[in-house]
Amino acid sequence: MSFHTFVEHVRNPYFRGEVDTTTVFAKMLDECSDEGLVKRAQKHLTNLLTAQRELFSIKMYAALEEYVNNDIFLLLSLVADALHNMPQYLTNPNKEELKVELLRFYQLKELILQYISEFAENKNVKIVFEAL
Template sequence: MSFHTFVEHVRNPYLRGEVNHTADFAKMLDECSVEDLVKRAQQHVTNLLTAQRELFSIKMYAAIEEYLNNDIFLLLSLVADALHSMPQHLTNSNKEELKVELLRFYQLKELILNYISEFTENKNVKIVFEGL
């Protein structure tokens, strides 16, 4: 994957901050209670931290070198950016703020998975991001 392609297809659309309130996951989030939104947000933050822990563990070091190169770190850094405000919203349990943050995260995840499907030959990268 080239950095230019990543910027054009994932980073720039995400950073523009355009939130699609008509997407299927937006409708699904509208039906969630505050408790459901909090659980979803907690799970995504936990999944990100778990993925990072696994990738940085000594056990995974050889796999990173051989199979993942630097692509996965670019993508994980953007996911970390997407989730950085989540702990604050979890503490406040503000339904509207959680919905917007989750919606942005789901849209980013969709961009990443589309990008991986189109531009990477490495299926290990897709497996990591489907789990987020």
């Protein structure tokens, strides 16, 4: 995967994109209670931290270079950027902002999975992002 391809197909559309409130994800989030939104956000934050911990462990200790490459860290950094505002919305009584952040995250995840399907040299990378 080239950095230029990543920028063109994932990063720029994500940063330019408006939140699409007509998607299946938006309808699913509309049906969630405030508690359900908080649980979803907590789950995604936990999954991101777990994925990072496992990948750093593999990179540092197991040296499985054919499984872990720099592309996965580039994608994880964008996911971390997408989730960085969530902790403040978990405690905010207005859950509409949390809903918007979750929707942005789901749209990013969809972009990443499409990108991996089309451009990734190592398809094992997809397993990490499906779990987020």
